[in-house]
Amino acid sequence: MMKQLIEGSHAVAEMVRLCGPKVIAAFPITPQTHIVEKLAEIVAQKKLDAQFINVESEFSAISVILGAQAAGVRTFTATASQGLALMHEVLHATSGLRMPLVMVVANRALSAPINIWGDQSDSVAQRDTGWIQLYAESIQEAADLIPQAYKIAEKAQLPVMVCMDGYYLTHTKEVADIPTSLKGFLGNYKPKIVLDPKKPITIGPLANPDYFQEIKKEQDKALRDSDKIVSKVAKEYSTKFKRKQTGLVEGYKLKDAEYVFVSMGSIITNAKLVVDQLRKEGDKVGILKIGCFRPFPAKEIKKALSGKQVAVFEKESYRALYSEVKASVPDAKIVSYVGGLGGRDITVNHVRTMFNLEKKKDGDELWVA
Amino acid sequence: MQEIEILGRGGQGAVTTAYILAEAIFLEGKFSQAFPFFGVERQGSPVFGYVRISDKNSFPIQHVYKPEISVVFEKSLIKLAKGKRLISSPKTVDAQKIAIETIGKPVFGTVLLGALVKSTKVCKPKSVEKAIKKMFDCKETADKNIKAFRRGYDETTN
Incomplete structure (x- = not known):
């Protein structure tokens, strides 16, 4: 472990290096x-024995690493916004082929209007592509999620998206503890299926109506069951590196809380500062942080929120998190907030106002900032 | 917690300046956070570099709205500065002139860091020099910037 002042993007790159992908393909x-x-710099300096493939689009980036993964190696790519949208078709192919890819999404608003700043409209729109989706609260957490993502992906035989808020986490420098080795946590990659010309097999052949549905049912089960893997891997990482990991959800001062803020990503850091302050003022407030959006931890959410007054905040206008929380917890008063779109700054003060739930009605759909 | 805003134009090095300052603070055993806010990603548009300093590793993730100090790269940007205290070129120190003489081009963040450290004592000059070395892999660039920093420090009188 080494404590250092490090940019979020570089912390993630360093952790990817430790995971040892053999093929990296990306479009800037x-x-x-x-x-x-x-x-690219790490590969050029021979600190990682990998092929770095520059491609002409994100569609190619994900296609290249899907092919490489099928040939039996760990891979990596990262993207954002329109890039992720362009990958959409291959995202389905990846999960359908049960390829354990790992991709980082630096969350950014989708066009139009064109905007380069952060919100979560890009990754949340890919909710139903069959990928496991994890959301980082901090630079430290984004870094810690990378090896966990590889482990989860390879155990579940499903691809994993690690989502981190663009700029707020990618371009910020903070002090983080970066492991120098993953020994004892993540071993060498042992692929379950390999495309090898010496032992020819077919991956992804036509599936007729008489068994296509069985394959999709199995895939759905694998995604649903991967919640146990996400929790287990988080526990293993916590023990190994002595840092508590979120896994599916994290409750913050939740036990006796009457008012609960629910969200995912870097906004949780601001929410924790608000809760610490409001607690000092005597308010019974808490936070439920969603670490894993897919598979959706409905059971854990129901247990945490039953009977409470809840503010669900999300950085996209689909209100996807709200509708899922609402469906999971019938016996809570739930207010939906949308904000922070296209990089709009959601401050500690904004979060504080979202706790004013007393006069709001269940099902209110509001905008903040 | 102390908050500092560094205000320049795209290409002038405001963000790098924020990163160097944050590193210098970290090297002194304190915690820091540095991050950019771009108007648009192109040369010439206003760019904010924010730095937060604290004894604890706990920072909000949001822009800096009430900085104690604004470091401003040029006169035309002063109207955007929100700090109570202003370190600016050419008023505090003629950073452009010093940068051209030491670095050879008008990237004058390190000169202004010299002015900032001299007039606010936010950290030790030695820490900034170490941070500059860490920031630039190229020794020549690092040396030129250290020179620029020292002149910024020496030629600031208040």
Whole structure:
């Protein structure tokens, strides 16, 4: 472990290096660019034995690493916004082929209007592509999630997206503890299926109506069951590196809380500062942080929020997190907030106002900032 | 917690300046956070570099709205500065002139860091020099910037 002042993108790149992908393919897109720029430098300096493949689009980036993964190696790519949207077709192919890819999404608003700043409209829109989705609160957490993502992906035989807020986490420098080795946590990659010309097999053949549905049912089960893997891997990482990991959800001062803020990503850091302050003033407030959006931890959420007054905040206008929380917890008063779109700054003061739930009605759909 | 805003134009090095200052603070055993806010990603548009300093590793993730100090790269940007205290070129120190003489081009963040450290004592000059060395892999660039920093420090009188 080494405590250092490090940019979020570089912390992620360093952790990817430790995981040892053999093929990295990427197309530059803000605010993800620093991650793959750093990895290109790491490969050029021979600190990682990998092929770095520059491609002409994100569609190719994900296609290249899907092919490489099928040939039996760990891979990596990162993208954002339109880049992720362009990958959409291959995202389905990746999860359908059960390839354990790991990709970082540096969350950024989707066009139009064109905007380079952060919100979560890009990754949340890919909710139903069959990928596991993890959301980082901090630079430290984004870094810690990388090896966990590889481990989860390879155990579940499903791809994992690690989502980190663009700029707020990618371009910020903070002090983080970066492991110098993953020995004892993540071993060499042992692929379950390998495309090898010497032992020819077919991956992804036509599936007729008489068994296509069985394959999709199995895939759905694998995604649903991966919640146990996410929790287990988080526990293993916590023990190994002595830092508590979120796994599916994290409750913050939740036990006796009457008012609960629910969200995912870097906003949780501001929410924790607000809760510390409001607690000092005597308010019974807490936070439920969603660490894993897919599979959706409905059981854990129901247990944490039953009977409470809840503010769900999300950085996209689909209100996807709200509708899922609402469906999971029938016996809570739930107010939906949308904000922080296209990089709009959501401050500690904004979070504080979201706790004013007393006069709000269940099902209110509001905008903040 | 102390908050500092560094205000320049795209290409002038405001963000790098924020990163160097944050590193210098970290090297002194304190905690820091540095991050940019771009108007647009192109040369010439206003760019904010924010730095937070604290004894604890706990910072909000949001822009800096009430900085104690604003470091401003040029006169035309002063109207955007929100700090109570202003370190600016050419008023505090003629950073452009010093940068051209030491670095050879008008990237004058390190000169202004010299002015900042001299007039606010936010950290030790030695820490900034170490941070500059860490920031620039190229020794020549690091040396030129250290020179620029020292002249900024020496030629600031208040």
